[in-house]
Amino acid sequence: MPHNEEIRVTPEQVLEVLQTCYDPCCKERSVSIVELGLIQGVKVAENGHDVRVELLLTSGWCPFSTHLLQMIDQNLRAIEGVREVDTEIVWNTVWTPERMTASARDTYFMRGAHHAGQRSLCF
Numbered sequence: 001m002p003h004n005e006e007i008r009v010t011p012e013q014v015l016e017v018l019q020t021c022y023d024p025c026c027k028e029r030s031v032s033i034v035e036l037g038l039i040q041g042v043k044v045a046e047n048g049h050d051v052r053v054e055l056l057l058t059s060g061w062c063p064f065s066t067h068l069l070q071m072i073d074q075n076l077r078a079i080e081g082v083r084e085v086d087t088e089i090v091w092n093t094v095w096t097p098e099r100m101t102a103s104a105r106d107t108y109f110m111r112g113a114h115h116a117g118q119r120s121l122c123f
Contacts, residue, residue: 007081008048015042017079018053021071024064029107033068037099040090049083051076056095065089 018039019032026036033039033055040054053072057065069087076085097105 006048009044009051009079009081011042011044013079014044014051014053014076015039017075018042018072021068021075023058023062024067026108031100031104031107033072035101035104037095037101037104040093047083049081051079051082051085053085053087054090055087056090056093056099058095060091 015034018034021033022031023033023036023038036058038056038058040056041052042054043052044050045052053076055068055072062068069089072087073085076082100108
């Protein structure tokens with residue numbers, strides 16, 4: 001790559017890094033926020049350096065939202081070429097377990113984390 005050419009960030013890179021971010025209540029299950037279906041959208045600005053993430057929460061009273069926002073910011077800023085990170089919590093879309101990937105649902109339900117009619121701290 002020529003010396004004067006800047007490194008541009010792609011949405012795919014952002015999603016790959018978001019796969020390393022975990023809701024603290026689900027980390028021991030190795031289910032990322034992407035697999036949980038918490039990512040509503042990822043956008044990289046035309047400048048190729050500024051990243052915007054739209055994040056859903058499993059619950060409006062999620063006690064880990066601040067921790068989650070900090071983790072996303074820290075992990076995304078580690079991508080070479082990222083300048084700004086803006087993570088917005090989206091309130092007009094409701095998270096439901098159907099947003100989870102099939103493997104995340106299998107992992108969550110197979111490990112007995114969800115009992116009929118009960119919800120864990122995560123959901």
